[in-house]
Amino acid sequence: MADPWIDAYNFAIEIAKKAGAEIRKASVDEIKISTKSSTVDLVTATDVRVEKIIIDGLKEKFGQNVYCFIGEESVSKKGACILTDEPTWIIDPVDGTTNFVHGFPFVAVSIAFVVKKELEFGVVYSCFEDKLYKGRKGQGAYCDEESIQVSDNKDINKSVIISEFGTDRTPSKVKKICSTMERILKIPVHGIRGTGTAATNMCMVACGAVEAFFEIGIHCWDVAAGAVIVQEAGGVVCDVNGGPFDLMSRRMMCANHVDIANRVIKEIEIFPSERDDGQE
Numbered sequence: 001m002a003d004p005w006i007d008a009y010n011f012a013i014e015i016a017k018k019a020g021a022e023i024r025k026a027s028v029d030e031i032k033i034s035t036k037s038s039t040v041d042l043v044t045a046t047d048v049r050v051e052k053i054i055i056d057g058l059k060e061k062f063g064q065n066v067y068c069f070i071g072e073e074s075v076s077k078k079g080a081c082i083l084t085d086e087p088t089w090i091i092d093p094v095d096g097t098t099n100f101v102h103g104f105p106f107v108a109v110s111i112a113f114v115v116k117k118e119l120e121f122g123v124v125y126s127c128f129e130d131k132l133y134k135g136r137k138g139q140g141a142y143c144d145e146e147s148i149q150v151s152d153n154k155d156i157n158k159s160v161i162i163s164e165f166g167t168d169r170t171p172s173k174v175k176k177i178c179s180t181m182e183r184i185l186k187i188p189v190h191g192i193r194g195t196g197t198a199a200t201n202m203c204m205v206a207c208g209a210v211e212a213f214f215e216i217g218i219h220c221w222d223v224a225a226g227a228v229i230v231q232e233a234g235g236v237v238c239d240v241n242g243g244p245f246d247l248m249s250r251r252m253m254c255a256n257h258v259d260i261a262n263r264v265i266k267e268i269e270i271f272p273s274e275r276d277d278g279q280e
C-alpha cells in the first residue's frame, strides 16, 4: 500500500529547517517580548511569525482546509485545544522562548502529526545546533541521517535525569517542583539537567544522553513531536503517575526504560494543572 503520509513527513522536515533558519536570523535583531499566562511565560514576535510561516507553508503545500492545526501561538489562543480524529498538525514554532530571548543556545522547532489521535510522526529541529531529530511510527528515530537509540543503562544511580521549572510561579507548585528535584538528587543520581526546551529534552532521552525527562505544566505542542521520537528510539512515554500518556494532560514522563521511569515517578510530587483541552 502506498505510504499516505510520506509527503507530509518530508515536508515537515523541510519547513522545520526553514523555520529554524528564520529563528537564527531573528536572534541577531532586537527581540520584541510579550507575556502570556504569567510574567515569566514569554512570547516574541518571532514565535508568532514563525508559526505563521509553518502553517501557511503547510496550507500552501497541501490545501487550505485539508488538515487541522493546533499551534502554540495561534489556535491555542482561541481557547481549549480540541484534538479530533482528523489528521492534525501540532506545532511549537519556538520551543525554548526564554532561551531565545536570553541567547541561551537551545531553541527548537517542534512539529508533530496526529491521525485518529495517534502520533504518526514528529520532527524537532534544534536550530542553533543545526540538528534535526525525527521519528515516524514503526520506522525508527534519527538525528539527521543517523539512527538513534535510548541509553541501555537501567541503574538509576548511574543516570542523569532532566526536568524543568516551567513557567508557573505559584508558591505551592514551586515548592513541589523543588522538593521533587531534591528527592531525585538524593536517590542519588549522577545529575539533573535541563535544556530549557521540552522538545530538545525529549531528544536527549531519545539519543541516550540522559535516562529520563519529566515535567508537569508543559503543553501538547511542547511534547507531541518528542513523544514519537522517544518511542521510536526504544524509550517509553507515560504519565507522571506511571499511567498511559495523555497528550492533552500537560504532564509527561519519558525514559529509556520503564524501570527508570517508575523509580523517578516514586519521587515526583504531583500538582494539578489545567488540561489543554479544557476537560476536567
Ligand code: IPD
Residues within 6 Å of the ligand: 042, 072, 092, 094, 095, 096, 097, 098, 164, 165, 166, 167, 195, 196, 197, 198, 199, 215, 217, 218, 219, 222
Ligand atoms: C517551554 C519549554 C520549557 C518548559 C516549559 C515550556 P515554550 O516551551 O518547553 O522547557 O519548561 O514548560 O512552556 O514556551 O518555550 O514554547
